[in-house]
Amino acid sequence: MSSTENQNHNMILVMGVTGAGKSSFVNKLVENSVTVGDDLKSCTAKCLGVTTKIGETDVVVIDCPGFDDTSRSDTQILKEITELLSAQYLLGFKLKGILFLHRITDNRISGCANRTLELFKKIVGKEAFCNVVLVTTMWDKEDESIAYKREGQLRDEFWADMLREGSSATRYDGTKESAEGILSQILGKQSIVLKVQRELVDQRLALNQTLAGSFLEPIIHEQEAEFLARLKELEECLDTEKDKGKKLGYKQSKRRNLAAVQQRREDKDELESKPGVEVQSRLEKFQKGSLDVVTKTIQILAGIVTVTVGMITIVAGGP
Structure with a gap:
């Protein structure tokens, strides 16, 4: 399935929820390669690939958009990431592993964060858990004793099944040396094929037939039903409300709910x-x-999926 000419290209993905510090991590590897924000809004609108060298090994590090984004749905992000993974697999890049970043400053695991972790596990598949490094970030922003306690909870509860299957957990201290050391943990491993790659490329399944897609599908249906019920309530309020100010508020709320329904569809x-x-x-x-396929591997990747290579965005659809 994969092109033998490109077997020397190593790739590592950096994933997690929005605001976990993925772009900051990648920026430490290649200075000024990524726009880094100062809040929990996503700075990575599209997959971003940077090339670097760890010791004597060349590697392409992909900064993936975070799930639980305020501006894009998890389905849109999943589609983009799975397109990238399909291209990587077909082109013969060796996927060495995935870093999954989590803020140690989070005082609890929210429903959204837990859903993101479950979605991530279904993308990867148990057979590839041994090539996952679970990385805690932002240790400098939290009291040490509290951070240690949270780390223990993550290991014992939320990450326990992955750690049993061979994943490792580590801390990122915000330095370039720490980032390179974490990548080194993965580069020495055998390359992997993820569950979603087998499903989409080898079995040629639709996204909703994969473990990841089938996990999201009922959530989308449930959300659509909730927004439709809310629209019905708003229509009733608009029919009976006489106050102009309140009526305007209901109209604005109706527009937002209509947009939400359209997004779910x-x-x-x-x-x-x-x-x-x-x-x-x-x-x-x-x-x-193309007359020069072998020497343009990263350009081909950028030519067939929406990805930023360095600071140049090339949109899917051809060279």
């Missing part, structure tokens, strides 16, 4: 797509028009 359409098949088709078209 678009998400359902996205889940019916086949990222592996779509990416393979783009790759075949790209290679037919």
Whole structure:
């Protein structure tokens, strides 16, 4: 399935919820390669690839958009990440592993954070857990004793199943040396194929037929039903309300709920797509028009999926 010419290209993904410090981590590896924010809003709108060298080993590090984003749905982000993973697999990049970042400053695991972790596990699959490093960040922003307690809870409860299956957990102290040391833990491992890659590329499944997609689908249906019920309530309020100010508020709320319903319907359409098949088709078209496929591996990746390489964004659809 994979191109033998590109077997020397190593890749590591950096994932997690929005605001976990993924872009800061990548920026330490290659200075000024990533825009870093000072709040919990996402600074990574699209997958960002940077090339660096750890010791004598070249590696492409991918900063992935965070789940639980305020501006994009988890389905949109999942589609983008699975397209990237499909392209990586088809092009023959060796996926060495994935870093999953978590803020040690979080005083509890929210429902959204727990859902993101479950979604992540379904993307990866148990067979590849041994190539996952669970990384706690922002230790300098928390009291040491509290941070240690939270770390213990993460290991004993939320990460326990992954650690039993071979994942490792470590701390990132915010330095370049720490970032490189964490990458070194993965680079020495055998490359892996993720569960979602087998499903999308080898089995040519639709996204909603994968473990990750089927996990999201009922959540989307439930959210759509909630917004539709809220719209019905708002319609009744608009029919009976006489106060102009309140009526305006109801209209604004109705517009927001309509937009939310529309987003869930678009998400359902996205889940019916086949990222592996779509990416393979783009790759075949790209290679037919390219005279220098071997030396342009990273450009091919950027040409068939929406990814930023360095600071140049190339949108899916061809060179």
